[in-house]
Amino acid sequence: MGKRLLFLLCAVPALLLSSREATAQEGRSRMLGFLDELTVGFGGAPAGFVFEDGSNTDEDYYGSYSYLNTDLSGLYTPTVKNSVYSPVLFLETGTYLTSWLRLGLHLGYYHNRGESFLPISGDVTRSYSYKNFFILPQAKFIWLDSSLGYYLYSGVDVGCKLVRGHDGEDKISKVGFAGDLIPFGISIMGKKAVSISFESVFGSEVMGGRLSISYRF
Amino acid sequence: MRRIIIFAALVTCVLLAGCDRDYYDPSYYKVENTYHHSTPGENYMSSLVRALVVDNLSAMESAQSFDHYDLWKSSFKTDSYVHGDKSLWDAGAEWTVNYVEAVKGVKIKKEAADSTWSMTRSKLYKVNSFDYPTDYTLILHMLPGGVYNHHNWEVTITNIERTERDGYSCHSWSDGPVSVLVADSDYWGSFSGQIYLTVKKGSEVIDNAFLAFVGNSDTFYFRDLH
Numbered sequence: 001m002g003k004r005l006l007f008l009l010c011a012v013p014a015l016l017l018s019s020r021e022a023t024a025q026e027g028r029s030r031m032l033g034f035l036d037e038l039t040v041g042f043g044g045a046p047a048g049f050v051f052e053d054g055s056n057t058d059e060d061y062y063g064s065y066s067y068l069n070t071d072l073s074g075l076y077t078p079t080v081k082n083s084v085y086s087p088v089l090f091l092e093t094g095t096y097l098t099s100w101l102r103l104g105l106h107l108g109y110y111h112n113r114g115e116s117f118l119p120i121s122g123d124v125t126r127s128y129s130y131k132n133f134f135i136l137p138q139a140k141f142i143w144l145d146s147s148l149g150y151y152l153y154s155g156v157d158v159g160c161k162l163v164r165g166h167d168g169e170d171k172i173s174k175v176g177f178a179g180d181l182i183p184f185g186i187s188i189m190g191k192k193a194v195s196i197s198f199e200s201v202f203g204s205e206v207m208g209g210r211l212s213i214s215y216r217f
Numbered sequence: 218m219r220r221i222i223i224f225a226a227l228v229t230c231v232l233l234a235g236c237d238r239d240y241y242d243p244s245y246y247k248v249e250n251t252y253h254h255s256t257p258g259e260n261y262m263s264s265l266v267r268a269l270v271v272d273n274l275s276a277m278e279s280a281q282s283f284d285h286y287d288l289w290k291s292s293f294k295t296d297s298y299v300h301g302d303k304s305l306w307d308a309g310a311e312w313t314v315n316y317v318e319a320v321k322g323v324k325i326k327k328e329a330a331d332s333t334w335s336m337t338r339s340k341l342y343k344v345n346s347f348d349y350p351t352d353y354t355l356i357l358h359m360l361p362g363g364v365y366n367h368h369n370w371e372v373t374i375t376n377i378e379r380t381e382r383d384g385y386s387c388h389s390w391s392d393g394p395v396s397v398l399v400a401d402s403d404y405w406g407s408f409s410g411q412i413y414l415t416v417k418k419g420s421e422v423i424d425n426a427f428l429a430f431v432g433n434s435d436t437f438y439f440r441d442l443h
Binding site for chain 2: 077
């Protein structure tokens with residue numbers, strides 16, 4: 001696992017650098033003719049926010065009647081969480097290998113924290129805080145390059161995430177899989193080297209979309 | 218371009234502020250130590266007792282149907298549904314009922330030739346999506362009246378012992394019989410009676426509660442009875 005990861009992390013930047021000359025000769029993205037791109041942006045919602053199931057006292061509904069679906073542990077020492085998430089902030093570098101293929105590296109970060117509390121008294125029993133970093137080699141496929149100043153693309157990024165933080169007294173540090181599917185994205189060019197992009201994202205870190213601003217050089 | 222950057226920065230600030238909020242209100246779960254409706258503890262007790270009683274009544278009445286049509290002694294293989302040695306109404310009858318999945322394997326015993334049976338089971342039982350070892354003994358006394366195949370009953374909860382995760386366990390019993398009547402529909406909807414519940418963590422009693430069923434509309438719930 002470690003070697004494969006290392007290979008992936010080394011191979012992508014190497015590919016990006018080695019592709020420069022070839023790309024310059026083949027012709028660049030027809031939009032502006034820039035070769036490389038640096039992007040910053042944010043996304044939402046963090047997938048953890050969407051999928052969070054930290055509660056063992058779910059409220060269920062039966063017709064108009066609702067009840068707490070719980071056991072004694074959930075009743076007396078619940079894991080009901082009061083959670084706060086930051087948006088996913090990210091930095092991206094990319095290079096256009098051809099007029100339709102952009103390879104890049106996506107670096108992301110978000111923070112979530114929260115606490116559990118007792119249902120009887122409302123007293124907080126435990127707090128937790130996680131910092132989530134992820135590194136995702138990325139490929140974007142440009143399938144419409146309009147002369148009106150925008151292009152449409154789809155993409156995919158696959159890599160790993162690092163989660164660090166604490167859960168109560170326990171220190172957490174773990175590495176896991178991370179990946180996103182970008183079914184649809186649009187990038188609108190300014191007159192100069194700056195563009196704004198929006199892309200829909202479904203993945204392990206972001207469920208929803210990402211908005212970003214890019215500088216090309 | 219400067220405008221675009223300023224706009225993007227503003228949007229980011231708004232989203233950051235919007236994400237930084239609580240979506241769970243702890244006060245929602247607070248329970249007072251007095252008369253209260255729809256509290257988590259009441260939910261738990263009510264779910265446990267109602268589910269257990271209704272499942273066992275269903276098993277009991279399915280056994281009565283098998284008995285009524287003499288299916289229990291037919292040459293067909295009925296052991297997957299019920300297994301009995303004599304008619305359910307005979308003194309000394311002992312049946313095992315597998316017909317209702319939730320209480321599969323429940324034992325029915327009859328002491329005398331009256332309308333009273335005992336039901337016992339010591340296996341996993343599911344309440345609120347949670348399967349835990351649950352031992353119980355119920356005394357069922359059939360009352361006149363009912364709709365279709367459902368009768369009115371008096372159910373005495375002799376004992377419910379349930380062992381859950383993280384060292385929690387509970388013990389519940391009724392103060393006298395609980396009347397379980399067929400409500401407007403053809404199902405048991407009206408409960409009247411009083412239930413006690415003691416909760417332990419390990420060997421320590423951590424809570425006592427009392428639930429009064431009053432017909433088909435209301436329940437009363439008290440905690441911290443000492």
